[in-house]
Amino acid sequence: MRTRVKICGLSRPEDVAAAAQAGADAIGLVFYPPSPRGVSIAQAAGLLRHVPAFVSTVGLFVDPTEAEVRQVLAQCPLDVLQFHGDESPSFCRSFGRPYLKAVRVKPGLDLLQYAENYADAAGLLLDAWVAGVPGGTGQSFDWSLIPADLPLPLILAGGLDPDNVAEAIGRVKPWAVDVSGGVEREKGVKDPARIEAFMRAVATTYVG
Numbered sequence: 001m002r003t004r005v006k007i008c009g010l011s012r013p014e015d016v017a018a019a020a021q022a023g024a025d026a027i028g029l030v031f032y033p034p035s036p037r038g039v040s041i042a043q044a045a046g047l048l049r050h051v052p053a054f055v056s057t058v059g060l061f062v063d064p065t066e067a068e069v070r071q072v073l074a075q076c077p078l079d080v081l082q083f084h085g086d087e088s089p090s091f092c093r094s095f096g097r098p099y100l101k102a103v104r105v106k107p108g109l110d111l112l113q114y115a116e117n118y119a120d121a122a123g124l125l126l127d128a129w130v131a132g133v134p135g136g137t138g139q140s141f142d143w144s145l146i147p148a149d150l151p152l153p154l155i156l157a158g159g160l161d162p163d164n165v166a167e168a169i170g171r172v173k174p175w176a177v178d179v180s181g182g183v184e185r186e187k188g189v190k191d192p193a194r195i196e197a198f199m200r201a202v203a204t205t206y207v208g
């Protein structure tokens with residue numbers, strides 16, 4: 001079985017097309033204004049018109065207000081919400097949509113307890129903990145900190161790229177991988193060749 005792939009931080013129609021063409025299972029749009037990959041609601045609505053059938057769309061938020069999420073959902077038909085901050089379980093589930101809860105992993109964090117707290121999440125997305133930055137840092141983390149028996153689908157993120165994703169899949173065996181900086185030419189501008197290379201590396205790494 002091939003590991004699923006989400007390509008995150010798209011902000012141009014041609015990048016959406018490149019991700020879909022290369023076979024990405026999901027694309028992510030960043031609704032976090034401080035990010036260089038952030039998109040406005042209008043921009044996101046335009047990008048979503050370029051997403052073909054059977055490619056899931058994910059909206060990424062970092063500690064948004066309820067009103068902010070609802071404003072986005074009113075104009076953007078997102079399939080899944082990704083909460084990348086300190087949102088509570090009740091906040092995450094209050095929109096009635098499947099959601100991913102992102103966790104920034106560092107030693108001492110009890111990931112099994114975290115997963116239990118967000119038991120109704122569609123997946124737990126593990127990213128690197130970097131002081132002062134909520135995500136999208138291009139940093140990886142110590143994969144040995146991931147328990148083998150996480151009770152939620154595991155989405156591995158953090159510093160993945162075409163050169164290390166096969167090793168990551170072999171070692172962690174995640175449900176899906178999530179990449180942003182590793183397939184970029186510059187922040188917010190994806191590189192179709194790197195997207196292709198990433199997808200090829202995933203496609204040729206089968207897990208039983």
Ligand SMILES: O=C(O)c1ccccc1N[C@@H]1O[C@H](COP(=O)(O)O)[C@@H](O)[C@H]1O
Nearest residue numbers: 008035135136138157158159179180181
């Ligand atoms: O992409 C961003 O700018 C971002 C900002 C705030 C929170 C999360 C963000 N991106 C997510 O971070 C991980 C890892 O990214 P990378 O591959 O290491 O660059 C990924 O889930 C992005 O979706």
